[in-house]
Amino acid sequence: MTQLHGVILDVDGTLIDSNSAHARAWQEALHEYGYDMSFGEIRRLIGMGGDNLLPVLIEVEKESAQGSRIEARRGEIFRTRYLPGLHAFPEAHELLVKMRESGLDLLVATSAKQQEVEQLLDLVEAKALVRHILTSDDAKRSKPEPDIVQAALKKAGYAPDQVIMLGDTPYDIEAAARTGVPTIALRCGGWTDPDLNGAVAIYEDPADLLAHF
Numbered sequence: 001m002t003q004l005h006g007v008i009l010d011v012d013g014t015l016i017d018s019n020s021a022h023a024r025a026w027q028e029a030l031h032e033y034g035y036d037m038s039f040g041e042i043r044r045l046i047g048m049g050g051d052n053l054l055p056v057l058i059e060v061e062k063e064s065a066q067g068s069r070i071e072a073r074r075g076e077i078f079r080t081r082y083l084p085g086l087h088a089f090p091e092a093h094e095l096l097v098k099m100r101e102s103g104l105d106l107l108v109a110t111s112a113k114q115q116e117v118e119q120l121l122d123l124v125e126a127k128a129l130v131r132h133i134l135t136s137d138d139a140k141r142s143k144p145e146p147d148i149v150q151a152a153l154k155k156a157g158y159a160p161d162q163v164i165m166l167g168d169t170p171y172d173i174e175a176a177a178r179t180g181v182p183t184i185a186l187r188c189g190g191w192t193d194p195d196l197n198g199a200v201a202i203y204e205d206p207a208d209l210l211a212h213f
Contacts, residue, residue, distance in 0.1 A: 006105035008152050008181065010167035011117060012046070013189025015092045015124045015206065019046045019168075020190070021082035028081075029074035030058065033066065043190070047169030049111035049142025050074070075113060083116070088124040089188055091207035096129045098213055107163070108133040109152040111142035132156055144174035149181055164200075166209075173198045184209065 013019040023043040030037050035058050045053045050071045051062040060067045099106060106129055110117055114135045121127050132155045139147035153160060160180030165172055168189025176183045177198060185191075185199035186209065196202050203209040 004104060004162065004164055006107055006156055006158055006163040007099055008107045008109045008149060008163055008165045008176070009096075009130070010047075010165070010169075010172050011108060011110045011120050012112060013168035014089075014166060014172075014186055015096075015126070016086055016088055016120050017188070018082075018086050018120065019043070021086060022046050022078060025074050025078035025082055026053070028077050029070050032073060033070050047111070047143060047167075047171040047189070049136050051142050052144070075116070079116065079119070083119055086120070086123060089206050091205075091210050092124045093126070095206040095210040095213075096124070096126055098210055100129050102213075105156060105158075106130045107152045107156050108135075109148045109165075110134070111136050111139075111148065113137075143169075143171040144178075146175050146178035149175050149179040153179065153181075170195050170198075 012022060020043065023039055023046050026042045027037060027039055037057055045056060054060045054062050054067050062071055096106060108130050112135060114137055117133060117135050132152065134148055134151050134155060136142060138151045141147045163181055165176035165181050165183040167173065167183055168186045169191055173183045173185060173196065182200045185196040185202045186205055187202065188205035193202055203212065
């Protein structure tokens, strides 16, 4: 850690226990538009943005009229039905404080929408600790494409070897690797160690990483 200048943070499944809620919101929105997908099919794709998830699931582009309607409805469902019941993982806030006290810049890089990210970061009391927040509005393509990680590096002015990614999905690992950034992965997002192959280290959750910081 002493060689690092910053940490690029994923939010969903990494700091907040929200991956299943996102899958349920997608499932309900898709059902309303006539697409009956299983929870498991969708859950495996959480971590991607809608630009990648919709073509994989139903061969509909996010930018199409149908895709835009489904994406908007998913957002409404998530914010009204699920977000109020979400919580941060234990010691997620304390981990961020420890990182800041160690002199590390904290940069959020997520495929989520700005409005959702703001509310999620409130759950972990992170806004005062994070220097830059990059969302789907800051990247043309979502994870596993490298756009959001590249945007974070550019925004903060760091080279890839000056930061590390903290995420919970294979899509975090791939997006970071394609930019030359190593990843520390957490299992709390619901993925197993074989799924997280390519991470430089794997911990159970923020509390486990804090204990071994």
